[in-house]
Amino acid sequence: MSHETPVVYVVDDDVSVRESLELLIRSAGWQPETCGSAQEFLDRPRPLVPNCLILDVNLPDLNGLDLQRLVSVERTDMPIIFVTGYADVPVTVKAMKAGAVEFLMKPFSDEALLSAVEQALDRSRTALVLDRELRTLRDRHASLSRREQEVMTLVVSGLLNKQVGFELGISEITVKAHRGQVMRKMMARSLPELVNMAARLSLSDARRESERR
Missing domain, CATH: 1.10.10.10 (Winged helix-like DNA-binding domain superfamily/Winged helix DNA-binding domain)
Structure with missing residues (x-):
């Protein structure tokens, strides 16, 4: 994969979901990175290319919304797409208010997910450009x-x-x-x-x- 290839993370404790999404993401030309838990994801190095996170709401170690709070502070260039197996309006509202790109109910169509990923990667590209510009300004000021x-x-x-x-x-x-x-x-x-x-x-x-x- 080229070092400029966008990275799409999948954090879901269901191995079958991870495997199917890995194939779908790879077929779209992106680099998939799958994790079975929030901690496994947090242990991965931060990517320097456009990226996004497909995140299950319910995880064995850390709630999806809690992980979203961490990501929104530490990885501002990583938009999140939530997926869940059951409808929970309050959780959906919280996730969207906190900046989630999309909230998809399982089972979702490939088209719906790929569209959400495209939107998320566009956001990530913009955030990375702004971040690089800010770092340049800080260097000049220094x-x-x-x-x-x-x-x-x-x-x-x-x-x-x-x-x-x-x-x-x-x-x-x-x-x-x-x-x-x-x-x-x-x-x-x-x-x-x-x-x-x-x-x-x-x-x-x-x-x-x-x-x-």
């Missing part, structure tokens, strides 16, 4: 000197160069020099673009938190 980071935070908060200089106890000319370096290192073509970058990095939130202290 390349700034401490003073440049301070100038950036104040500039994106709406302060003029003169006001930034007053806040930091430096001249307006020095602020302009630091601001130019910030724009270059962050690869921002305009102030609005820099403001957007800062928002993604939550710099304004960090400043408000420090001011409260």
